[in-house]
Amino acid sequence: MGEVKLFFGPNHPGMHGNFSVHLYVEGDTVVKAKPLPGFLHRGFEKLMERRTWFQNVALIPRICVPEPDINEVCYSMAIEKIAKIDVPERAQWIRMIVLELARIANHLWSFAGIGGPLGLYTGPFWGVADRDRILDIFEQLTGARIYHMYIIPGGVRKEMPSKIQDMISQTLDYIESRLPDYENLILRNRIVQTRLKGIALLDRESALTMGVTGIGLRATGVPYDLRKVDPYLYYNYVDFEVPTATEGDAYSRIKLKYLEIKQSIRIIRQVLEKMPEGPINTKFSDGNALRYRVPKGYAYVHVEATRGEYGYFVVSNGEDKPYRVTVRGASYPQGLYGIEKYLPGTRIEDVPIWLDTMGVCAPEIDR
Amino acid sequence: MEKSFFAPVKAWKFLFEKPVTIKVPKEKRKASERYRGFHINDWDKCIGCGTCSKVCPTDAIQMVEVPVLEKKFGEKPQRPSIDYGRCSFCAMCVDICTTGSLQMTREYVHLSSQPEAFIFVPTEKGIKNVENVEIGWIKDEDSELLELERVEMEMIEAEERVKSFIEYVKGYSKEQAIHEAARCVECGICTDRCPEHMDIPEYIKSIWLDDLEEGLRWLYKTNPLSSVCGRVCTHRCEEVCAISNRGEAVAIRWLKRYIVDNVPSEDYMKILNFNPKPKEERIAIVGSGPAGLSAAYFLATMGYKVDIFESLAKPGGVMRYGIPRYRLPDEALDKDIALIQALGVRIFTNTTIGKDIKLEELKEKYDAIFVSTGFTLGRSTGVPGTDHPKVVQALPLLKDIRDYLRGEAPKPEIPETLVVIGGGNVAMDVARSVARLQKMEYGKVNVKLACLERNFEEMPADMEEIIEGKEEGVEFYPGWGPIRIMIEKDEIKGVEFQKCLEVFDSDGKFNPKFDANNKMILQGDMVVEAIGQAPDYSYLPEEIKSKLQFIRGRILTNEYRQTDIPWLFAGGDIVNGPDIIHGVADGYWAARGIDDYLSSKERS
Numbered sequence: 001m002g003e004v005k006l007f008f009g010p011n012h013p014g015m016h017g018n019f020s021v022h023l024y025v026e027g028d029t030v031v032k033a034k035p036l037p038g039f040l041h042r043g044f045e046k047l048m049e050r051r052t053w054f055q056n057v058a059l060i061p062r063i064c065v066p067e068p069d070i071n072e073v074c075y076s077m078a079i080e081k082i083a084k085i086d087v088p089e090r091a092q093w094i095r096m097i098v099l100e101l102a103r104i105a106n107h108l109w110s111f112a113g114i115g116g117p118l119g120l121y122t123g124p125f126w127g128v129a130d131r132d133r134i135l136d137i138f139e140q141l142t143g144a145r146i147y148h149m150y151i152i153p154g155g156v157r158k159e160m161p162s163k164i165q166d167m168i169s170q171t172l173d174y175i176e177s178r179l180p181d182y183e184n185l186i187l188r189n190r191i192v193q194t195r196l197k198g199i200a201l202l203d204r205e206s207a208l209t210m211g212v213t214g215i216g217l218r219a220t221g222v223p224y225d226l227r228k229v230d231p232y233l234y235y236n237y238v239d240f241e242v243p244t245a246t247e248g249d250a251y252s253r254i255k256l257k258y259l260e261i262k263q264s265i266r267i268i269r270q271v272l273e274k275m276p277e278g279p280i281n282t283k284f285s286d287g288n289a290l291r292y293r294v295p296k297g298y299a300y301v302h303v304e305a306t307r308g309e310y311g312y313f314v315v316s317n318g319e320d321k322p323y324r325v326t327v328r329g330a331s332y333p334q335g336l337y338g339i340e341k342y343l344p345g346t347r348i349e350d351v352p353i354w355l356d357t358m359g360v361c362a363p364e365i366d367r
Numbered sequence: 368m369e370k371s372f373f374a375p376v377k378a379w380k381f382l383f384e385k386p387v388t389i390k391v392p393k394e395k396r397k398a399s400e401r402y403r404g405f406h407i408n409d410w411d412k413c414i415g416c417g418t419c420s421k422v423c424p425t426d427a428i429q430m431v432e433v434p435v436l437e438k439k440f441g442e443k444p445q446r447p448s449i450d451y452g453r454c455s456f457c458a459m460c461v462d463i464c465t466t467g468s469l470q471m472t473r474e475y476v477h478l479s480s481q482p483e484a485f486i487f488v489p490t491e492k493g494i495k496n497v498e499n500v501e502i503g504w505i506k507d508e509d510s511e512l513l514e515l516e517r518v519e520m521e522m523i524e525a526e527e528r529v530k531s532f533i534e535y536v537k538g539y540s541k542e543q544a545i546h547e548a549a550r551c552v553e554c555g556i557c558t559d560r561c562p563e564h565m566d567i568p569e570y571i572k573s574i575w576l577d578d579l580e581e582g583l584r585w586l587y588k589t590n591p592l593s594s595v596c597g598r599v600c601t602h603r604c605e606e607v608c609a610i611s612n613r614g615e616a617v618a619i620r621w622l623k624r625y626i627v628d629n630v631p632s633e634d635y636m637k638i639l640n641f642n643p644k645p646k647e648e649r650i651a652i653v654g655s656g657p658a659g660l661s662a663a664y665f666l667a668t669m670g671y672k673v674d675i676f677e678s679l680a681k682p683g684g685v686m687r688y689g690i691p692r693y694r695l696p697d698e699a700l701d702k703d704i705a706l707i708q709a710l711g712v713r714i715f716t717n718t719t720i721g722k723d724i725k726l727e728e729l730k731e732k733y734d735a736i737f738v739s740t741g742f743t744l745g746r747s748t749g750v751p752g753t754d755h756p757k758v759v760q761a762l763p764l765l766k767d768i769r770d771y772l773r774g775e776a777p778k779p780e781i782p783e784t785l786v787v788i789g790g791g792n793v794a795m796d797v798a799r800s801v802a803r804l805q806k807m808e809y810g811k812v813n814v815k816l817a818c819l820e821r822n823f824e825e826m827p828a829d830m831e832e833i834i835e836g837k838e839e840g841v842e843f844y845p846g847w848g849p850i851r852i853m854i855e856k857d858e859i860k861g862v863e864f865q866k867c868l869e870v871f872d873s874d875g876k877f878n879p880k881f882d883a884n885n886k887m888i889l890q891g892d893m894v895v896e897a898i899g900q901a902p903d904y905s906y907l908p909e910e911i912k913s914k915l916q917f918i919r920g921r922i923l924t925n926e927y928r929q930t931d932i933p934w935l936f937a938g939g940d941i942v943n944g945p946d947i948i949h950g951v952a953d954g955y956w957a958a959r960g961i962d963d964y965l966s967s968k969e970r971s
Contacts, residue, residue: 051424055422055459056424057459058459129387129388136399143458144456147457149457149458157462159507161400181378184374185375188370190374190375191375285549287575288463288512288550288551288552289459289462289513290418290552290553291550291575293549
């Protein structure tokens with residue numbers, strides 16, 4: 001049988017976002033895989049150089065659609081680091097709530113995403129509906145459901161609405177009550193286990209060599225989580241565990257996501273308890289937003305995204321616009337090198353499983 | 368987790384649950400309280416400053432001209448139009464809105480087959496054009512993107528400054544000036560308001576970029592008396608500043624002063640780099656006040672040969688002899704005049720037109736004449752006793768004090784107790800100057816100021832003058848009209864006042880009404896009348912005077928300050944008034960008018 005070139009994505013139900021992989025297949029076995037990024041290249045980094053420091057707050061969330069808040073946090077923390085600003089404590093705790101809620105939402109979204117390639121369509125229904133509950137919180141808290149533009153350099157934009165704490169607690173209770181359902185539906189599902197175990201394997205050595213972080217790495221037994229390794233915000237003041245697995249396959253990764261939801265719920269509950277009253281932002285520059293300036297300097301900051309280490313390198317030469325911003329997209333290694341290296345030998349239907357469980361996010365690769 | 372065949376089957380229980388989705392459009396979902404939906408804009412509040420359009424990260428906001436809006440100071444006849452194809456609903460426009468007119472609603476559905484329907488100019492009724500739209504995202508203190516408080520100007524404390532005539536406003540440091548400049552939103556509403564239309568946003572931006580040479584070039588494009596105006600301008604610009612709608616106006620005047628104070632005068636010519644083509648025509652200017660100096664500057668930069676005739680010993684007019692030294696030191700004025708002289712303008716002092724040289728003679732020698740002789744005669748209340756020698760006019764007194772401080776005249780007689788009649792800035796100048804002299808002479812201040820206006824807001828004087836005067840010990844009695852000067856044995860004892868009920872009648876005309884039963888006496892051994900000034904046209908020959916038109920004492924001119932006699936131009940207080948910046952504007956327009964007049968004469 002001859003080799004066939006198959007264009008997998010961007011229009012393919014198993015594809016995550018505007019991303020494409022050219023598969024050279026013999027039968028249904030992949031012989032060669034070539035990732036084809038760039039469909040979402042908007043030149044974010046260049047655009048940022050043309051916009052003022054504050055205007056960028058509206059641009060950066062778009063670098064990661066399912067989890068936009070990491071961008072806001074990274075960008076803000078980088079500026080705060082350069083400008084040597086002390087962010088009010090309350091703002092930092094609010095940021096933690098936002099980040100952890102986004103993590104839960106993203107993992108739920110991932111349960112939805114895995115449903116497509118597995119043919120398990122209850123997953124998408126549940127995942128999306130439950131994620132919407134978190135988006136409801138975001139809507140109450142930030143005024144928008146997807147692109148929140150809530151975390152700004154110096155703190156957050158607005159005080160939390162009065163009844164949001166109850167809403168968050170109730171939603172967390174609800175999601176916790178739903179976890180057994182997800183366990184039954186996905187994790188204990190005989191078909192899912194047969195289908196995912198031993199699939200899309202990544203060993204520890206390769207993961208470390210490629211620079212894969214996050215769940216991809218933790219599934220190989222390395223407890224590398226920036227919240228523990230290099231605590232930012234107030235993650236060193238809350239108790240949580242970093243779940244790890246040793247199998248390094250798709251099933252262990254989806255299981256880790258499930259376990260991480262539990263940890264995130266735990267974190268948010270602690271935050272709600274420990275969060276002090278007080279101011280929620282401080283100005284990082286003189287004047288109005290059109291004329292904010294950041295002193296000369298540079299900073300690299302990173303946070304733990306659902307897909308791994310997410311970092312911003314920001315350079316300022318003291319003007320009203322950034323001189324350079326570089327984004328370290330967390331899924332860069334698994335999305336480009338990983339596909340090229342580890343898809344050959346697998347079957348066509350395993351391709352979306354790699355994409356979903358490794359968390360390949362097209363815009364953060366394209367930028 | 369163990370494998371189970373039956374585990375997923377548990378999901379079947381959801382067959383009996385209600386769906387989580389809602390049936391749109393039958394059912395409507397309400398957006399959250401701070402939802403960032405479509406905009407609304409309160410047109411009564413909006414001033415069309417365009418700050419929303421500047422901050423918009425996606426360029427979704429364009430300012431569109433709205434012809435139905437009437438043109439007025441402090442407002443531009445334009446309103447934001449929002450392109451929802453571009454809008455990212457970030458609400459930065461709302462958070463930076465200078466007036467707070469722009470807000471977001473909880474509306475999030477808009478359907479139309481017409482692409483144009485997605486570009487719209489929001490009004491109070493929102494995109495659906497209904498009353499009482501539900502408000503979503505509004506700005507609060509935390510989300511504010513403007514800086515509403517100005518950088519405080521350091522001043523010498525009242526107790527200290529009243530002991531001398533030292534300039535008490537210290538001026539901004541570099542850091543303070545850059546900080547203050549960063550508050551400007553570059554709307555340009557100030558430029559529209561300034562009589563001289565100075566390029567205010569441009570020079571403030573130069574300060575922000577720390578490019579003072581560029582800032583100086585912007586200043587001297589329109590105002591040769593920047594050093595003076597940076598200190599004593601009436602700053603109409605600040606009254607309309609967009610930031611002043613909710614906060615304190617940008618300190619435009621102090622920023623102007625910061626530029627001129629921080630560029631050495633030796634560098635002026637190099638930075639400004641005038642290179643006019645010399646012209647043959649000669650122009651005479653009568654009076655070296657703001658209008659005369661300004662006209663001389665603009666004419667000189669056009670290449671004309673300009674001579675100024677000044678009747679007093681030094682040039683500057685009211686800037687030299689009226690405004691007290693604690694507000695405008697001689698050095699600041701000298702700096703401005705030096706530049707004008709460096710341009711080749713000759714100033715003949717101690718030369719009174721009409722006395723030393725006749726205006727007709729001047730006409731023989733020069734191609735055009737610009738008169739800006741100002742208001743030099745004082746007005747009197749005319750109440751009994753004002754003919755007493757110790758009832759004096761404000762302007763001569765201020766001149767005596769300034770000459771004395773310069774060491775050019777003997778010490779004027781300093782009263783131990785003084786009553787000032789008048790509520791304008793000149794009255795303030797007298798009160799505060801005499802307060803200083805009293806402090807220096809007797810160690811204590813005893814100045815009482817009475818005026819017709821019933822409260823501080825009605826008084827024509829600047830509020831800061833009143834507040835600072837109060838701090839320095841001047842006592843204020845607003846709402847009193849003088850009846851008579853009380854004189855005993857040829858000595859002034861005080862002034863008797865009656866309560867003023869109304870200053871202006873219903874038509875807005877000056878027509879004070881008094882309550883004759885409510886009287887008050889202010890003790891004082893000297894009285895100063897500072898109720899206004901009048902022009903002195905005695906230098907104009909009858910023949911010329913008869914050809915000119917006068918409106919309430921002021922000469923009527925066209926836009927270019929040209930009188931009915933083509934070669935005679937006029938400006939300053941005798942045409943417009945009432946302050947320096949109006950004089951500068953007159954000088955500018957007159958210079959353009961004279962240039963037009965002379966070039967057209969040449970052609971014919």
